[in-house]
Amino acid sequence: MAARLRAPGFYRAGWMMAFGVAFATGLTWVVRMSTGHSTFKHFIDGEAILTVSLIAVPLLFLVGIGGFDYWFYWAAGRKTRAEDHSSHGARSWKDYFRINTDHKVIGVQYTVSSFFFLLVGGLIAMLMRAELAAPGAQFVDANTYNGLFSVHASLLIFLFVIPVFAGLGNFVIPLMIGAPDMAFPRLNALSFWLLPVAGALMLGSFFAPGGAFADGWTAYAPLSTNAPVGQTFFALGVQFAGASSIMTALNFLVTIITMRAPGMSFFRMPLLVWANFATSLLVVIATPFIAASQFFVLLDRALGFNFFNAAKGGDVLMYQHVFWFYSHPAVYIMMLPGFGIISEVLAVKARKPIFGYRMMAFSLLAIVALGFTVWAHHMFTSGMASWIRIPMAVTTAIIAVPTGIKIFSWLATLWRGVLHLDTAMLFALGFLTTFTLGGISGVMLAMIPFDIHVSATYFIVAHIHYVLFGGSLMTIFAGVYYWFPKMTGRMYDERLGKWHFWTTFVLFNLTFGPMHILGLQGMPRRVEDYASKFADLNLFISIASFALGLSTLIFLYNMVTSWRGGPIAASNPWRGMTLEWQVSSPPPIFNFDKLPTVVGGPYEYGVPGAVHGTFAPTPTPATVGAGSGVARAPSE
Amino acid sequence: MGRQRQLILTIAAAVVAVAIGVVLSYVIHWFPVQASTQAHNTDRLFHVLVDASIPIFVLVVTVVLYCAWQFRMKPGEELKDGPPIHGNTRLEVVWTTIPAVILLALVSYSFVILHDNEKKPAREIHVGVTGQQFAWSFQYPPSVTGGAPVESDQLYLPEGESVQFALHSKDVIHAFWIPAFRLQEDVVPGITVKYRATPDRLGTYPIVCNLLCGLGHSLMRATVHVVPRAQFQQWLKSHAGATVAGGSSSGATTSTTAAAAG
Ligand SMILES: [Cu+2]
């Protein structure tokens, strides 16, 4: 037992977390005593203890499960243990529930836990739609309702869309570039384990005194700085989720820059790798801003810093500028990896090279650059200086150009192809139509007089769901079906997959399409009660949304049963050219038993005899040519 | 031959779809009634945007459907690949330039509308708007009342006259939205936000708080009454010197306004 309590794992995490609570109690006691509170009468301040605990307990959990062990050994001057790869790879399901340094295991951990949060977030949405099925109060009061939509958005943004892309990228990127793993496997493991922590904080807020955080995922000050303690759960949950995405993004960047296989020049990289490269740039630049915004809120709340207290000289609009400087790029953080998935799926399933590959890569970089110049389009009605609206409207309109280039290039890729209309392809094609609608409503919102009317209405709710559900989630489904054989070594049920697509596609449009009209008609978002003239459409939307929720069960059933007992997958069921399809399904523990050498582009479909990578015999340095920089010792 | 006919058929169907879309966009009642000159402008902008969007959306959907119809894998093509077309610079330049031009044209047009909606008129009246959790109150300065200032939880405006609202918040951020006017701005603690409206239709219209402000947010409603000048004058006179109960003590909520939710 004693050994168990000392070894990294959940037992050690358990007592360390208990110690964290004791530490928080002690620290706040000492501070309160030293600032003049009576030693024994008022030594306990629930909110102070809770706030410190919410920082200490998650950190100690991560220490307990062993997220920092290696670095602690090194920092303490102890002998670092030689890497025996004992924490690498999964031999049983238990290996998915511990610190694991294998990018494939981490990719599965990320993806599966993100889908768990999708289900929770979706169930919360069902509750909201039940409440909104009719005007007046049905099931929940205003405070609960505000908590529901706040947690719904936060979970789906920070614990589903962003991390599920990190998960798919984690699994696929090293395989695609011909690397044995990520550049920093231990950092990779830690970045995954930050996620359940963030999720526990956000969901845990429902049990906080005063209820869950209820100011929306935007958490505008000064509402958030004066809210009950549930808000602290959000402010800190965002820190853990944000730290996780920054670590993963750094890992992706270094991996992509330094660990490409010989011959894999930047312009031979699959577009999924390009997309994650671009996304990672966005993440490392933008994410510190939301971390800052929530630290400001935390300091206002816990220590009275008054950053956003107008009566004490604070600046209320500053919160929004800092918040949106992250949260607009976040839209692209949640979209660019999906663009990458669509490029992979379309090229393979249309049996054609991606039309305009270079422009596809450049447009990603254009979006990264332009993405930082548009944030105040979320603030057209915020009361900021009115001239700022003009340049922000221009850049917002212009950022549609690189996105348009991508849409047109995908369409041209389809042209004269040989289209395999299986589940992944259907989701990719569905994405093209629903995302175009989301893009169009986005361009409309760049037009200031129109935005002034619909800002913060159901039109926005419709727009954001066309982008994140009709856009991101469609690409996620496409990606999950596409790489399912590679990740699990099994084939999914194609018939169920197609059912899943058609129900999702139709019910998605029935659910979110009518919301455009509600917004134009004057229905505000974030209300649990509404005028009776909106009743019919809301009832319709609620019914459609329940059916949409049910359609997810088809997906779940398909995934679970196929993973357990589906037909064994071949190494390359789709006849893809990219490197991940050239190894077994699932791939060997260090990915490549032979080091690949890349000799051509990733999508040379239809080119007679073309290959992307070769495995053996490895070309000798003489044939590669001196100074080409590809002579790199295999790290395995 | 065969394929050419199908292409022509598809293009014809797309043109019809665009036509139907445009007609529908004028038939559907998207908006509440127009009760301000700004509403006319903004709705016109909306229709221009929708009409510009329909062909683009139809184009994308048509290409997807046509490809799925014409280029889907047929039995025996399991191992066939498409032609290795890597790109076409001219085409790529075209679909970069044309959307850029359209977008810049649309955004320029939106600036014209914006300028129209916000330009300073020769004469305007000033009305103060105060938001607090969870009620609205309205202040009419002496320049409008011609006597003592008037405060009310009702908003009365004379028809056909430009009004400039000055928005103040006593606590958190609210948004002062009149859907019939197509106008809103946030009501921000610490600063005064202003905007103009010119009501041009008699009637009563809902005022909606459109920024989450706490537990009573969905009940934070009021009504704007657009009345003829004479009636406006009358109303001001009957409220001379009136203040809203609790309106000056922050935090106290006037139940009358909240109950007036539409
Ligand atoms: Cu944005």
Ligand SMILES: [Cu+2]
């Ligand atoms: Cu409100």
